[in-house]
Amino acid sequence: MTALEPLVLPAVDGDWEEWLDARCGAALEAAAALRNELVAAPAAEALDLWNRLGIELADIFAVASLIAQVHPVEAVRQRAEGFEVEASRFRTGLMLDGEVYAVLSSVETESLDEGGRRVLEHSLRDFRRAGVDQDEQVRERLRAIDEREVELGQAFSRGIRDGRRTTVLPASAIEDMPEDWRRAHPVDENGNVHVTTEGPDTVPFMTFSTDAEARRQVVTASLNVGWPDNDPVLKELLQIRHEHAQLLGYADWAAFDAEVKMIGSGPAIARFNDELAADSLEAGERDLAVLLERARRDDPAIERIDLANWRHYAEVVRREQFDVDAQEVRRYFDFTKVRQGLLDVTGRLFGLTYSPVEDASAWHDEVTTYDVSLDGEPLGRIHLDLHPREDKYNHAAQFDLVPGVLDTQLPEGVLVCNFPRGLMEHSQVVTLFHEFGHLLHHVLAGRHKWIRFSGVATEWDFVEAPSQMLEEWAWDADVLATFATDESGTPIPADLVARMRDGEEFGKGFLARTQSYYAAVSYALHVERPDDLTARVNELADAYQLIGPIPDTHFHCGFGHLEGYSSGYYTYKWSLVIAKDLFSAFDPDNLFEPGVATRYRDLVLAPGGSKDAADLVRDFLGRDYDNKAFKAWLSREPKASR
Incomplete structure (x- = not known):
């Protein structure tokens, strides 16, 4: 052959x-x-x-x-x-x-x-x-609707991609920023610096800048990406999706969309999301009170932790109470080492070999390409496009390039992210591991006869579970020590990683509520289709999000998941429940234990869409999945070091 x-x-x-x-x-x-x-x-x-x-x-x-x-x-x-x-x-x-x-x-x-x-x-x-069994008039309308949905989805994504903003700030606003970040943002001839809405600009700035007004300006710009152009685009997309669902006999788009997911029905989305919000309320209020108390030591007039100050004060609390300084942590995460470390870790875990393809062509010079093999047999090819540039997709995602089919074509996938070229935040390292989980799923499940089963072809509310589980390897001290080293080559200390984990778990309650807010936005907008999207999104923020909103912003216009996930953003937390259960099968003291990793590779990832997700999990765990591990994680209170 x-x-x-x-x-x-x-x-x-x-x-x-x-x-x-x-x-x-x-x-x-x-x-x-x-x-x-x-x-x-x-x-x-x-x-x-x-x-x-x-x-x-x-x-x-x-x-x-x-x-x-x-x-x-x-x-x-x-x-x-x-x-x-x-x-x-x-x-x-x-x-049709x-x-x-x-x-x-x-x-x-x-x-x-x-x-x-x-x-x-x-x-x-x-x-x-x-709608193949509908009458001709309905089928014709469905044809027109499908085409318009594609056009609107493209327009919405384009509005986000092209809607980047830049905030011009005085040089004093970056005095407390990390040195490498300052080098990448030189002061212009007018004494100003420019901060874009790209993640490598915004996330460090919101974390480290002590200039409260500058942080507010930067987060306002980020929350207005896509505004105002995307508001009418989204409004029409919501209406046309609703018409689509009703023509087929469904109450609304959420009911239509959920029918083929694990959750099964639209109303079940709202119930699940509200249960999650209730479960995380106590932990969220507890940790948010800590942030507010600390913020008031700087400014007694602060009434609420909001989107302009939560990230900054979370960093302050982690530094003061958990002895975790994010600037100190960054020293261990040089991008080049992290990228190689990711390949080494996943290769060792799943028995894969990544071979650089030095002469591979691509759409940009910064794309790196690797051939992937398993037990000496070619498995597929991956392309890593990991840095921001103008007119590029400005989030993080895995894209297919070629879907794998047995004896027909090798799977190829692409990781598209926007990470800095120098030092990374640890949260960005976690994101890289997460997205690489999708890439692994695509390649490992690329050897089926049926295209229907190829790659990440499971129910949509399961696809995040394997990626969320792979994040755990970015939190393990022994794993990180294999690639997270400072300039002198010294590995990140295990006690620092332990404190990082405790510091990360601080805030998980109010961040879970934020996820519930996102899920409520994606569900409610599709079910209700309000005339004033901004007003309804703000109401949902008050109902779900414990962190205060920023006035005169329009989050929904830049919420890219409304295009792809539509009414189903709940899937991130649904998948997380399953991911925590999947991870319970691994030995936390030896995450490289080959037996369980191989079983997971072969029973969960490689089958692709050949079985229902619940059956894949049952094959691996030997039982039905449950939420015990998730609830135990959510209720566990982080231990401050001082």
């Missing part, structure tokens, strides 16, 4: 538009031909043709969605967005195609293996959820 080869990308300065035309255009033509072949084929061949058609479409969406977010040339991004629209239009028509549905419906399940039956069952369900 001929070995599979990775996708060949153009050079940085190559003709990416021509390459997109060839890659995506050819796949669209192949998909159309396969559709025609499928409707004329005997039922016995239908599922194989359906799978091949799915591969072509998945290839288009993977490339187009990535390049639309990361390529530095606007014309290339626009071309990629155009293919997203074309592919979405084709997919919508396909899922009665002839295709009829052929698949005629497939005899007795002749299929377990995987084939699962593919067929889920595919027929998707046809019904698309």
Whole structure:
């Protein structure tokens, strides 16, 4: 058998538009031909043709969605967005195609293996959820709605990507900032410095600057990314999603969306979120009172901890009460060492080998590429695009480049983040481990015959669990000692890591309430579709978030998860409950113990979407998952060192 080869990308300065035309255009033509072949084929061949058609479409969406977010040339991004629209239009028509549905419906399940039956069952369900059994008038409206949803989703993401802001501040505002941060922000000819809304600028500034007014200006800019352009875009997106759901017989978009998730129903989202908010209230109020008491020692007039001062006073409390100085901690997290450490840790944990591909082409010079192998066999390829730049996706996420299919194509994934090029905050290290968990899931689950099972193909409210669990390795002293060293090569001390863990657990209650606020925003906006989005978002902040809001800001316009997660942001905490339970199977004194890691790799990650998530967890734990580990973590009070 001929070995599979990775996708060949153009050079940085190559003709990416021509390459997109060839890659995506050819796949669209192949998909159309396969559709025609499928409707004329005997039922016995239908599922194989359906799978091949799915591969072509998945290839288009993977490339187009990535390049639309990361390529530095606007014309290339626009071309990629155009293919997203074309592919979405084709997919919508396909899922409303009665002839295709009829052929698949005629497939005899007795002749299929377990995987084939699962593919067929889920595919027929998707046809019904698309509206294939509706009358022609409804189907036509659904076609128009699907296309408009794609356009609005792209516009919303573009509004965030292009809506970056910069705050101009006097040089005095950065006097207390870390030295490397100050070097990266030189004072201009007018005696000012410029702080952007990018994470490597904003997070350290909100943590270390002692200038309260400057912090307020910076956080205000961050909370207004996408405003005002994204407000009408989001309002229309909410309305059109609601119409979509109601045309199919659902009460609202949340009910439609939740039907195929672990949670099962829209109202269950609200119940779960409110239970989580109630469980975290006591711990949240306790820790917030500590912050307020400390803040009033600096300014007796402070009435409430808000979004302009919580991060700063959390750092002060951790430094004074937990003996954790984030500036001291940063010394141990040089980006280059962290990146290599991440590869070393996950390679050792899961038996993987990462081989640098020095001559690999990509869309930018800072992208690094590695071939991944398991037991000497090629597994896939990963690309790491980890630093901010103009016109690039400005959050952190894993993107597919190629979905893996057994004996057909190797999986390739891309990590797109915005980390500093020098020293990192430990929270950024945790984020890197988290996002890399998605990348591992994509690559390890890339050896299925059925495209339906490839990669991170589980229920959407489970996909964060493996990534959240991998965060634990970024908190273990023995693990960190393998790569977290200062300039002299001295590893981070174990007692400092212990204090960091206690300091991190300080605040988990009020941060859990913030997550409940985000989940409430994503759910309520889709169910209620208020005329004044800002007013309703502010009401939800008062109801859920213990940290005070900032007046005259518009968080919802920059809340990118409203595009991808729609009404389902609750999934982060739902997944965290499962992640804590999964982690309970590991020995906290030996996180590199190979037996349990291999079982986890093979029973949870590698199966992709071939089983329901609850079954994957049961296979690994030997029981149904529960919330005991999560509740124990939430209720545990951190121990101050002084």
